[in-house]
Amino acid sequence: MNLANPAETANRVQEKPRDPGKAAKYTLIGLGVAFILIMLVLPLITVCVYALKQGWDVFSQAITDPYAIKALRLTLLATVVAVVCNTFFGLFASWAISKFHFRGKQFLTTLIDIPFAISPIIAGLVFILVFGRIGWAYDFLQTYDIKVVFAVPGIILATIFVTFPFVARELIPLMQAQGNDEEEAAALMGAKWWTIYRKVTLPHIKWGLLYGVILCTARALGEFGAVSVVSGHLRGKTNTLPLHIEILFNEFQLTAAFAVSSILVVTAIIILILRNIVEFKGRKEEGEHVR
Amino acid sequence: MGQAKWVSSRHSRKKNRVIPGFGLSMGITISMLSLIVLIPLLSIFVVLSGVGPADFWKAISDPQAIAAYRVSLICALAAALVNALFGTILAWILVRYRFPGRRILDGLIELPFALPTAVAGIALTTLYSDNGWIGKLLAGIGIKVAYTPIGITIALIFIGIPFVVRAIQPVLEKLDGQYEEAATMLGASGWQTFRRVVFPEIRPALLTGFGLAFARGLGEYGSVIFIAGNIPYETQIVPLIIMSKLEQFNYGAATSIALIMIVFSFLTLFAINFIQSRLNHAAKGAE
16 A cells, blocks of 8 residues: 555646646547537538438439439539549649749749639639620631530530649649659650650659549539539539539429439548548658658 | 740750650640630630720629628638638647547548538538528527528538648648647646747648638638528628629629639738748748
8 A cells, every 4th residue: 555655646746737738638629529520520411311311212213313314424524524634734734844944933833723713603704705695706606506605515614624723733742842853864864755754753643643633523523613604504414413403402302402412422422532542552652762 | 935945944954954845745734724724714804895994893883792792701701710710629639639530530621622512502501491400409599590691601611621721730740849848848838838839830821721711712602502592782692693693694794793703812812922921031030
């Protein structure tokens, strides 16, 4: 007893000043977790509960509705085109910006970032101003009978616009940090540009590239404002999945709206998981390089 | 043109010479940027040149538009402030504490980027409407959320939280714990240590996150329109005004208000950059 006592008091002395810190720790964790649960998790649960509220049959009917499937197809088409186009752009833009010195580089980088800085509504508006009835390209399109606004090309263009910087923005800082030494060595040994890109640069940036592609996909799948402006809301023709959800919700078809939403919730969760895997792998590889 | 740049860059930095592909990559970059972003954006000015100053002024000073600027600004500001507070708390607990579920919490932060805004919008509207789970509770104590500015603010909090957390997190991770230890040893309380030692370090990042969340809030559409309800003078935000002008085929007015919005977003970003460079200077001066 006597021997144990000093140890006990010593423990108490050590613990006492830590107490306020511990209280703060659990208060802060509690606050943070409560915030995430209420603000982010509860909306997700709402979608799932309302989607299945009227049973499985109503749910499966809503997601196999022909309009829903057409909307899903258009969303996928716009997403694939936007991702391919912006990845192509990102690969070239990051090379031009990170491997060379030229005047106005900062300005060019700022210009690439513009689609992030402006409202998606304005992104849609500008295409109406170019291709719509008051647009300067309208007469040209009329003579060749091409429809852009209130048609599929407009939706694809708007999607490309809002996701334009995603891949480039991921790659530029990564390639700048990597430096030019390896590329210079390869070039001095006579390697062609594409060979250098594929064999020297790409292995360093592959996780960053994948990360950019994932972010771009997520945004393209869910884009609403810009697409809403240029779509004209023609059911079965220019409706993407998010626009289809809007129509259902405004028609008070809550269960159907949430059923279709649940498809996008599942894709969102898959995207989050992929994003985390890619980030983890990228960090791990970065760590190995340092060692 | 590509050739001329090539020569000048050879003069400025010798090592540029060896890496191939400048002409082609720059050519593709500039042409895609122009075709997809710059030329469409410039058509705003083409259209505005045909509007005339009187009509331009009438469109942007319309009482309904002015009410919308106010609603957009106040809600975006309130949401960004809430996010600055909770974003700091979240970044802090994610970096400094170890607790079960931390990794899941960390992964969830980016949900607003991954979840389509329309889905978030209808979920929040249903949740906060008078017979929704939270709306019912709040209606009991007399607070109405859906179809009020509070609802708009909640949607903007949802959309803005990742910006603040992801801005602060890396700075906290790099922060050396030694200064905090020293402060604690010298008798500073936890709060004093945070305010005097940690906060000055994360302030620039906090400001960036705050600014990004604010700028995003000003332009946000999808998550807001459902919960806002489009009541003129009360819950009509600027993007909604532009949308309704477009539906009336009033392109001149829509474009005029759009220009005001663009100017505002750019001013916000410039202001953040300016304050940040001032802070950096001050920090360097102190050293």
